[in-house]
Amino acid sequence: MSRFRRRFWDPTGTRYGLPTYPWRLAPDGMATRRQLRAEGLRPGGQDVAAQVMWQTRRGVRVAYLYRVDAARPVRPMTEGKHRALAAAMRARRTCPVCGTDAGYVLPRHLGTCVPCGGRSAVAA
Template identity: 75%
Template sequence: MSPRFYDPEGARYGLPTFPYRLAPDGLATRRQLRAAGLRPGGQEVAAQVMWRSRRSRTAPRVAYLYRVDRARPVRPMTPGRARALAAAMRARRTCPDCGQDADYVIPRALGCCPACTDWGAA
């Protein structure tokens, strides 16, 4: 166990903090809640998991934990929400320059489809 990130009272980090893979039962991340068909439902963050990452040598990585007993079920997908999601995804696939549907999400770094960029025409 890494004593550096073990602070169950929250004295050091302001929130109860646990090392990677050592969070107590009854707490889950957003992703774990979603996999169980739940959502945080407006509750405050109950604790956090911290670990050292090879990518970021300066700051540790953090995942916030929520209480499972206070989580609510995920809202069902309504026809209106499905239409809105489809329209948003269609907008992300449509090139603003040529107006063509690229059949994939256009990279934000390019801002348009590769065919409309300078290097795409070469």
């Protein structure tokens, strides 16, 4: 086991307060939120059961793990939530200058669609 993996090996939780495992060495029956979601599950109010830690150029990264057997199914999307999500996405695609639906999420650095952003850059 490499020194980085050894550094993050703490299955009892004495060093980090939670059972801690190195990258790709988490025990079976544990999953991150993203892994639970891919299986159609959610944590369902349970506390974090363990964590995975790994070293990157930016520093130490952490991913929290939840027990799969205590996870609950994802709640189905209601019609009201579906409408609200569609309205929010439509607002992110609508240009405030020309008022058209650009067909893509507007770039935040422009705040407008690309053609309107190009016109304002030329005018300035």
